[in-house]
Amino acid sequence: MEQYDQLYRLYQGTDTTTLRGYQEFVDLFPPLSSTVALEQWETASDRLEELKGEITDDFPGTGDTYAEIAARLTRDEAFTALDLYSKYDRSVNALVLDVDETLRSAGDTDNEIPRDTLYLLTQFHEEGVPIIVCTGQTLENVKGFMIQGLGNDLVSSGRMSIVYESGNGVFTPKHGQDTKRLLYERLDDAVVDVFEHVRGRVLSEAPEDVRHRCHLQGNEFNVTLKPNAEVGSDDAVEIIDESLRYLCGLVGEAIAAQVDADVADPAGYARSYFSRDPEILDVLQAGGLSTDADISDAPDAFRDIVERVDLGYYEGDAAELVSLELDKSAGVEEAFDVLGIDDPFALVMGDSKSDLRVMRWVEDHDAGIAAAPAHASGDVVDHVSSRDDLLYEAGDAARVLRTVYGISLVERLDEQGE
Numbered sequence: 001m002e003q004y005d006q007l008y009r010l011y012q013g014t015d016t017t018t019l020r021g022y023q024e025f026v027d028l029f030p031p032l033s034s035t036v037a038l039e040q041w042e043t044a045s046d047r048l049e050e051l052k053g054e055i056t057d058d059f060p061g062t063g064d065t066y067a068e069i070a071a072r073l074t075r076d077e078a079f080t081a082l083d084l085y086s087k088y089d090r091s092v093n094a095l096v097l098d099v100d101e102t103l104r105s106a107g108d109t110d111n112e113i114p115r116d117t118l119y120l121l122t123q124f125h126e127e128g129v130p131i132i133v134c135t136g137q138t139l140e141n142v143k144g145f146m147i148q149g150l151g152n153d154l155v156s157s158g159r160m161s162i163v164y165e166s167g168n169g170v171f172t173p174k175h176g177q178d179t180k181r182l183l184y185e186r187l188d189d190a191v192v193d194v195f196e197h198v199r200g201r202v203l204s205e206a207p208e209d210v211r212h213r214c215h216l217q218g219n220e221f222n223v224t225l226k227p228n229a230e231v232g233s234d235d236a237v238e239i240i241d242e243s244l245r246y247l248c249g250l251v252g253e254a255i256a257a258q259v260d261a262d263v264a265d266p267a268g269y270a271r272s273y274f275s276r277d278p279e280i281l282d283v284l285q286a287g288g289l290s291t292d293a294d295i296s297d298a299p300d301a302f303r304d305i306v307e308r309v310d311l312g313y314y315e316g317d318a319a320e321l322v323s324l325e326l327d328k329s330a331g332v333e334e335a336f337d338v339l340g341i342d343d344p345f346a347l348v349m350g351d352s353k354s355d356l357r358v359m360r361w362v363e364d365h366d367a368g369i370a371a372a373p374a375h376a377s378g379d380v381v382d383h384v385s386s387r388d389d390l391l392y393e394a395g396d397a398a399r400v401l402r403t404v405y406g407i408s409l410v411e412r413l414d415e416q417g418e
Contacts, residue, residue: 081406098350163331
């Protein structure tokens with residue numbers, strides 16, 4: 001109880017709002033060439049150190065750590081950090097982060113990662129915490145905006161890994177022959193043939209609307225249809241729904257062609273199988289497509305393959321065919337291996353069902369905690385709420401990152417008290 005009492009005394013007796021304001025100014029607005037700007041920064045920096053010094057004097061032996069907590073965390077964030085440390089008895093030693101609608105939001109951050117979020121990532125990096133960016137995007141796209149936001153030195157430091165295309169590959173600079181691991185090369189021929197069949201037909205044989213209003217994302221393995229319209233717009237929602245209905249049937253036909261068996265209604269079997277996802281069911285039914293076929297009537301060889309692949313649906317954003325053997329959790333395991341994280345306890349942040357698989361993996365292995373934006377997929381929100389309730393508003397990923405950074409500060413307090 002002592003740390004709870006001390007935190008209560010800290011926030012009761014200190015103007016932490018002003019202190020955090022100075023800290024944010026010093027962190028996010030470094031000295032500039034302008035003499036006036038430099039003087040303002042130096043004045044704020046001096047005042048920040050003065051206020052921190054008062055806390056240091058007031059908490060003998062642990063004052064420096066309490067000063068850092070007060071300067072960086074709100075009262076709620078600090079107590080949440082303490083609760084998490086009390087529950088798990090350890091701090092986070094890796095970050096596993098989705099990007100779109102997790103670190104950045106098209107509606108709330110103009111699709112840019114906010115400066116305070118980027119700054120916190122650099123803080124974790126400086127503390128030696130590896131960062132794993134886990135996304136459905138292509139490697140080149142991710143490398144581009146991460147270098148732009150965090151700098152090439154951090155991205156190429158050897159302590160950052162990119163799990164791209166939802167687990168098809170893992171890129172970790174400065175790790176020799178393990179710098180790039182292509183997980184899809186491990187798949188057997190049957191699954192690879194289905195993907196090649198779908199990729200070869202997906203646009204050339206698509207309905208005219210899909211062919212002209214969508215494009216095939218340049219993935220190394222996944223087959224992903226993206227809208228030409230702005231993501232999330234009414235036009236994008238309409239065409240992605242249509243693309244999903246088309247893709248679902250095409251996957252069934254591709255599987256039937258691969259197994260070389262007499263399959264009466266391959267598209268119908270595929271619709272029935274994938275409609276177990278309520279969102280996909282709604283899209284199929286809205287298009288007037290039946291989902292009543294009995295998948296148990298399909299040949300064993302057909303069922304064997306359909307159970308190894310999945311359709312991803314992201315409203316107004318993407319419709320994609322993925323391999324269940326190459327999901328994000330498999331990619332994250334590979335990243336842990338390359339980075340040498342033998343006993344992971346990771347913060348997993350994401351918004352989609354592919355991120356949920358990673359969250360469930362860390363839960364099953366007692367290997368981390370999960371956080372999500374409040375607008376995430378319903379299953380994700382339910383999972384996060386049931387564990388530690390680390391939900392945040394769109395564009396405010398920094399709140400969770402501050403809280404998790406606070407766990408390491410609380411751990412430091414614990415060590416200083418020994």
